[in-house]
Amino acid sequence: MFSHLPPLNSIRVFDSAARLLSFKAAAVELNVTPTAVSHQIKALEERLGTLLFERKIRAIELTPEGEKLARAAYHSLHQISDVLEEISNNQTILTVSTTASFAAQWLVPNLDKFYRQHPGIHVVIKTNEHLEDLQKNKRIDLAIRYGQFGAIKYGTKLVTERFGMYATSQYLKDFPLIEDATLIETTWQNPDLPRITWDKYFPNDNFNKMKLKIMSYDQEHHVIQAALAGQGIALVSSLLAHTALQNGWLSPHPTGETLTGLTYYLLTTERHKNTLKVNVFRDWLLEELERYR
Incomplete structure (x- = not known):
């Protein structure tokens, strides 16, 4: 019945190149060589008797025939993958893309709770400050993004954080006055994110007149680590500082107030939005983060 079909592997290679x-x-x-990919595509084109790609200098483009096959290949492989996952007894792998700070300070410390509820799902965490293209990287099931949340397709708001002043108890005793303390803040690598720094925390004319010692890092978990080492007072998210606060490693500044921060939200694709593992993980995140709202 299907004797006229090309080998499945050549369709898989074509799908990857087309995406x-x-x-x-x-x-x-x-995980093969570019030459192997080129040979597979050429063999598929010869078998079909038509070009699937236009080869240009340092670029390729799909032909109309290639676009038609790309749509069919993507949906067919997606359907096969879903069925195989459904009937397989192997542990399901969920790949999550997120920031290094969220992974280190909140997600990893809380993952054991997820595993106790869902032992059949193994979470693989990819940290990258540059946004992953979920449409192109099909290995990523979902991303936990950070910023300003709006009307985003296949997006779910998780929690809007609050920033506060935190330090070790000993540091707060040694430096009771803000003017004498070292203040630690984060300078985002992403220039599009609104700044949340000490000048935002003290929005008055006196701030510029105060001779404050300010240190800056480009990762929030570095700011937290500096505070844990007794190097100063950190201006960080209470969400990311939760484990340190819960264990008594850091304490809120006695005169500190909180400042509304940015939003964590979950983003997936049409391909993954209805998979069981994504829905289970999303529901768990929403439940766990409820306490921070």
């Missing part, structure tokens, strides 16, 4: 529009990127995704 990424790059033989080199497809080779990386499939």
Whole structure:
């Protein structure tokens, strides 16, 4: 019945190249050489008697025939993958892309709770301050993003954090006056994010007149680590500082107030939005983060 079909592997290679529009990127995704990808595509084109890609200098583009096959290949492989996952007895892998700070300070410390409820799902965490393209990288099931949340397709708001002043108890005793303390803040790597720094925390004319010693890091978990080492008072998210506060490693500043921060939200794709593992993980996140709202 299906004797006229090309080998499944050639369709898989074509799907990767069509999504990424790059033989080199497809080779990386499939863990083969670019030459192997090129040979597979050429063999598929010869079998079909039509070109699937237009080869240009340093670029490839799908032909109309290639676009038609790309749509069919993507949906077919997606359906096969979902069925295999459904009937397989192997542990399901959920790949999550998020920031290094959220992973280190909140997600990893809380993952054991998820595993106790869902022992059949293994969470793989990818940390990158640069946004992953979920449409191109099909290995990522969902991303936990940080910023300003709006009307985002396949997006779910998780929690809007609050920033506060935190330090070790000993540091607060040694430096009871803000003017004498070292203040630690985060300078985002992403220039599009609104700044949450000490000048925002003290929005008055006296701030510029005060001779404050301010240190800056480009990762919030570095700010927290500096505070844990007794180097100063951290201006950080209470969400990310939760474990340190819960264990008594850090304490709120006695005169400190809280400042509304940015929002964590979950983002997935049409391909993954209805999978069981994504829905289970989203529900768990919403439940766990309820206490911070």
